[in-house]
Amino acid sequence: MKLWSKGSEPDKMIENFTVGHDRELDLQLARYDVEGSMAHIRMLESIGLLTSGELELLLGALGEIAEVIERGEFTIDPGVEDVHSQVEFMLTAKLGDVGKKIHSGRSRNDQVLVDLKLFMRDKLRDIASATTRLFDTLINLSEQHRDILMPGYTHLQVAMPSSFGLWFGAYAESLADDMQMLLAAYNIANQNPLGSAAGYGSSFPLDREMTTRLLGFADLHYNVVAAQMSRGKTERAASQAIASIASTLGRLAMDVCMWMCQNFGFVTFPDELTTGSSIMPHKKNPDVFEIMRGKCNRLQSISNEIALLTANLPLGYNRDLQLLKDIIFPAVGEIIECLDMATFMLPQMKVRTDIVEDPRYDYLFTVEEVNRLVLAGMPFREAYKKVGLEVQDGTYRPVREVKHTHLGSISNPANDRISKKFHDIADAFQS
Numbered sequence: 001m002k003l004w005s006k007g008s009e010p011d012k013m014i015e016n017f018t019v020g021h022d023r024e025l026d027l028q029l030a031r032y033d034v035e036g037s038m039a040h041i042r043m044l045e046s047i048g049l050l051t052s053g054e055l056e057l058l059l060g061a062l063g064e065i066a067e068v069i070e071r072g073e074f075t076i077d078p079g080v081e082d083v084h085s086q087v088e089f090m091l092t093a094k095l096g097d098v099g100k101k102i103h104s105g106r107s108r109n110d111q112v113l114v115d116l117k118l119f120m121r122d123k124l125r126d127i128a129s130a131t132t133r134l135f136d137t138l139i140n141l142s143e144q145h146r147d148i149l150m151p152g153y154t155h156l157q158v159a160m161p162s163s164f165g166l167w168f169g170a171y172a173e174s175l176a177d178d179m180q181m182l183l184a185a186y187n188i189a190n191q192n193p194l195g196s197a198a199g200y201g202s203s204f205p206l207d208r209e210m211t212t213r214l215l216g217f218a219d220l221h222y223n224v225v226a227a228q229m230s231r232g233k234t235e236r237a238a239s240q241a242i243a244s245i246a247s248t249l250g251r252l253a254m255d256v257c258m259w260m261c262q263n264f265g266f267v268t269f270p271d272e273l274t275t276g277s278s279i280m281p282h283k284k285n286p287d288v289f290e291i292m293r294g295k296c297n298r299l300q301s302i303s304n305e306i307a308l309l310t311a312n313l314p315l316g317y318n319r320d321l322q323l324l325k326d327i328i329f330p331a332v333g334e335i336i337e338c339l340d341m342a343t344f345m346l347p348q349m350k351v352r353t354d355i356v357e358d359p360r361y362d363y364l365f366t367v368e369e370v371n372r373l374v375l376a377g378m379p380f381r382e383a384y385k386k387v388g389l390e391v392q393d394g395t396y397r398p399v400r401e402v403k404h405t406h407l408g409s410i411s412n413p414a415n416d417r418i419s420k421k422f423h424d425i426a427d428a429f430q431s
C-alpha cells in the first residue's frame with residue numbers, strides 16, 4: 001500500500017526498482033522519524049490544527065512505536081515504501097482518522113530531510129567521539145615514545161632523524177584539522193529543514209521556530225527552497241569530513257604496513273593481531289592495516305560519488321536523492337570501524353628502539369654535523385660543503401646525538417598545545 005495510492009497499485013518491477021534499499025536503510029532513520037513527527041504534531045496543536053486530545057493520542061501511539069524501535073523490533077512491511085509511510089500506517093491502524101491528520105503541512109520530502117539531519121548530527125558526533133579516542137591514544141603514545149628515534153625520509157630516501165614521538169603526534173595533530181572539517185559538517189547538519197514540506201512551504205501558519213527548538217537544532221534553513229537544497233549538501237559536507245579523516249588514517253596505515261616489512265623492520269605486532277599465509281609458514285601479515293588503507297582510500301571517493309549524483313539536478317526534490325543514503329550510510333559505519341581499529345591496534349605495536357644504530361642510517365646525522373660546525377662559527381655553506389666532501393670520500397663519521405629543541409621538534413613536540421587545539425574543536429560538538 002502507498003500513501004499516495006488512489007486505488008491502483010504500481011507494477012511490482014517499478015516498485016522494487018524505485019524502493020531500492022529503502023526498506024532496509026530507513027530502519028536507521030526510524031527513531032528520528034518518530035522524533036520529527038512528535039515535534040511536528042506538537043507544533044500542529046499549537047497552531048490549532050490538532051486538538052490537545054488528538055495530540056495526546058498521537059504522542060502516546062508514537063511513543064509506543066518508539067519503544068518498538070528501541071527494542072529493535074521495528075520493520076517496514078513488504079509493500080510499504082519507506083519508514084515515513086510505515087509510521088503513518090501504524091498510526092492510522094491504531095488511531096483511525098486521527099492518525100491520518102499527522103501529515104498536514106508536511107511532505108515526505110521534508111520528513112526524510114529532517115530524519116537525515118538528525119541522523120547525520122548523531123553520526124557526526126559518533127565519528128567525533130571515535131576520532132577523539134584515537135587522538136588521545138596517539139598523544140599518549142607520542143609521549144611514551146618521545147625519545148625513540150627513527151629515520152625520517154624525503155623522496156623515501158634516508159633524510160634526517162625523526163622519532164616515534166613525532167610520528168604519533170603528527171597523526172594526532174593532523175586529526176585536529178580533520179576535526180575542523182567534521183565540525184563544519186556537523187554545523188551544516190544542525191539546521192532544521194522541517195516546514196519546507198514538498199520544498200516550497202505550506203499555506204498553514206507553521207511555527208518553524210518551535211520545531212527547531214523542540215528538535216534541538218542550532219538554527220534552521222529559513223528559505224524553504226534552500227532547506228530542500230540541503231539534501232545532498234549535508235551528505236556532501238559529511239563525506240568530505242569523512243574523506244579528510246580517511247586520508248589521515250590511510251597514510252598512517254601505509255606507514256605501518258611499510259614499517260612491518262622486513263626491509264624496514266621498525267615495528268611488530270603480537271601474533272594474534274597479524275594474519276598468516278596458506279602456503280608460507282613464516283608469514284605475519286599486516287592485513288588489518290591493509291584493509292584499513294583500502295577502506296580509507298575508498299572512503300575518499302564517496303564525496304565524488306555524491307557530487308556526481310547531485311550535479312546539475314533540477315531545483316526541488318528529485319528521487320535521485322534517495323540514493324544518497326546508499327552512499328553515506330555505510331561510509332559512516334566504516335570510518336568509525338577504521339578509527340576504532342586503529343585505536344585498538346596502535347597501543348599494541350612494538351617499536352624497535354635501536355633502529356638508528358644501524359650503519360645504513362649514518363647519513364641521518366649529516367645535518368646535525370653541519371649545524372654543529374655552524375654553531376662553532378663556520379658559515380653554513382662552508383660547513384655543508386665540508387660534511388658533503390666527507391660523505392663523498394668516506395671519512396664522514398656520524399655523531400648519533402640529536403638536539404632538536406624548538407617548538408614542535410623531537411625534544412619539544414608541544415603535545416599539550418596540540419591537545420588543546422584538538423579538544424577545543426571537539427568540545428564544540430557538545431552544543
Ligand code: ARG
Nearest residue numbers: 022082108109112317321322
Ligand atoms: N524514500 C524517499 C527518499 O529518500 C522519501 C521521499 C519520497 N518523496 C517523494 N516525493 N517520492 O527520498
